[in-house]
Amino acid sequence: MSPLVALPLAAAVNLADLLRVDLNSYLYLSALLFAIGFFGVLLRKNTLAIYMCLELMLVAATVALVAFSRYNGTMDGNVFVFFILTVAAAEVAVGLAIIVALFRRRQTIQVEELNALKN
Amino acid sequence: MSDTLFHFFSVLTVACALGLVLNKNAVASALCLLVCLTGIAGLFVLLDAFLLAVLTVFVYAGAVVALFLFIIMLLDMQGGDRKPFTKASIIAGAAAVGLLCTGLYSFIVRGHIDSPALADTPAVGSSLRAYAELLFTTYLLPVQIVGFLLLIAMLGVIVISKKFEGLEDIK
Numbered sequence: 001m002s003p004l005v006a007l008p009l010a011a012a013v014n015l016a017d018l019l020r021v022d023l024n025s026y027l028y029l030s031a032l033l034f035a036i037g038f039f040g041v042l043l044r045k046n047t048l049a050i051y052m053c054l055e056l057m058l059v060a061a062t063v064a065l066v067a068f069s070r071y072n073g074t075m076d077g078n079v080f081v082f083f084i085l086t087v088a089a090a091e092v093a094v095g096l097a098i099i100v101a102l103f104r105r106r107q108t109i110q111v112e113e114l115n116a117l118k119n
Numbered sequence: 120m121s122d123t124l125f126h127f128f129s130v131l132t133v134a135c136a137l138g139l140v141l142n143k144n145a146v147a148s149a150l151c152l153l154v155c156l157t158g159i160a161g162l163f164v165l166l167d168a169f170l171l172a173v174l175t176v177f178v179y180a181g182a183v184v185a186l187f188l189f190i191i192m193l194l195d196m197q198g199g200d201r202k203p204f205t206k207a208s209i210i211a212g213a214a215a216v217g218l219l220c221t222g223l224y225s226f227i228v229r230g231h232i233d234s235p236a237l238a239d240t241p242a243v244g245s246s247l248r249a250y251a252e253l254l255f256t257t258y259l260l261p262v263q264i265v266g267f268l269l270l271i272a273m274l275g276v277i278v279i280s281k282k283f284e285g286l287e288d289i290k
Contacts, residue, residue: 021122023234026162029129031226033136035219040140042212048145048191052152055183056136059159059175066244070166073240079253081171085178086265090272092183096190097279103194 026067033060047099047109051092058088125165132158149187156180167242170250 037060040053062081069077103109135155142148156179163172204212243249254262 019122019126021125022237024232025125025129026166027230027232028227029132029162031223032133035223036133036136036140038219039216042215043140046145048187048194049139049148052139052148052187055179056139056152056155059156059179062171063159063162066163066166066168066171069244070168070242071235071237071240073235073243075243075249075253078168078171078244079250079258081168082174082250082254083258083261083265085171085174086269089178089182090269092186093276094272094279096186097276100190100193101279109194 023067023071027064030060030064030067033057033063045111047102047111047114050111051095051099055088055092058084121165125162128158128161128165131155132162145191146188149184149191152187153180153184156184167245169245170247171244 034057037053037055037057040056041050044050044053062084065077065081065084069075099109102114106114108114132155135151135158138151139148139155142151156175160172160175160180163169163175
C-alpha cells in the first residue's frame with residue numbers, strides 16, 4: 001500500500017480507538033491542550049495572554065501525569081502535580097508582578113513594543 | 120457513563136482552550152481559561168484524583184484566574200491597533216506549527232501504549248491518607264523546599280512591585 005493511502009487509513013483506525021477511553025485518550029488530550037497552548041504563545045502579542053497560554057501548557061502536562069498515575073496504580077504522579085501546582089502559583093505571582101512593573105515603566109505590554117534589547 | 124463524561128469534559132476543555140487562544144479580548148480569554156480549568160478538574164475527578172480536582176479549582180480557577188483578572192483590570196489596556204505580523208515571524212510560526220502537527224500526528228499514529236484496564240488498578244489517589252503519607256515521608260524535603268520557594272516568591276513580588284525612591288535616573 002502506498003503511504004498516501006496507508007497513513008489516512010491508519011488515522012481512521014485510530015479514530016475508532018480514540019472513542020474508547022483509556023490511558024491513550026488522556027495522553028492525546030494532554031498533547032492537544034499543550035499544542036493549543038504553544039500555538040497561543042506563538043500567536044498572541046499581549047504579554048498577559050501569552051502568560052495564560054503558558055499556564056494552559058503547564059496544566060496540560062499535569063493531566064498526563066495524573067492519567068499515568070491512575071492507570072499504573074501509583075501515587076507519585078499525583079504528588080508531583082501537587083508540587084507543580086505550588087510552583088505555578090509562585091510563578092504566576094512573580095510573573096504578574098514583573099508585568100505590572102514593566103507596564104509602569106514602559107506603558108505597554110505588547111511584545112513587539114518591548115524591543116529595548118534589539119540592536 | 121464515565122466515557123461520555125470524558126468526551127464531554129475533553130470537548131469542553133479543548134473548545135475553551137481554543138477560545139483562550141483565539142479571543143482578542145483579554146477578559147474573555149481569562150474567562151475561557153477559567154472554564155477550561157474547571158473542565159480539567161472534571162477530568163481529575165474521572166481519574167479518581169479528588170484532592171487534585173478540588174485544588175485545581177481553588178488554586179488555579181480561584182486564585183490564579185482572579186489574579187489575572189485583577190491585573191487586566193489594573194492595567195486597563197484597550198488592545199489598541201496591533202501591528203501586523205512580520206514576514207519572518209509568519210514563516211517561523213508556520214514552521215513551528217508544522218513541526219508540532221507532525222509530532223502530534225506521529226504520536227497519534229505510532230505512539231500507542233498498551234493501557235492497563237481501569238478496573239484492574241486500584242484508585243490509590245482517591246484517599247487523602249495516601250497523599251499525606253507520601254508528602255510527609257518520601258517527599259518531606261521537597262515539601263520544605265517548596266514552602267521556602269513560596270516565601271521567596273512572596274518577598275520577590277513585594278520587592279518588584281515596590282516603588283523605590285531616587286532610582287529614576289537609571290531609566
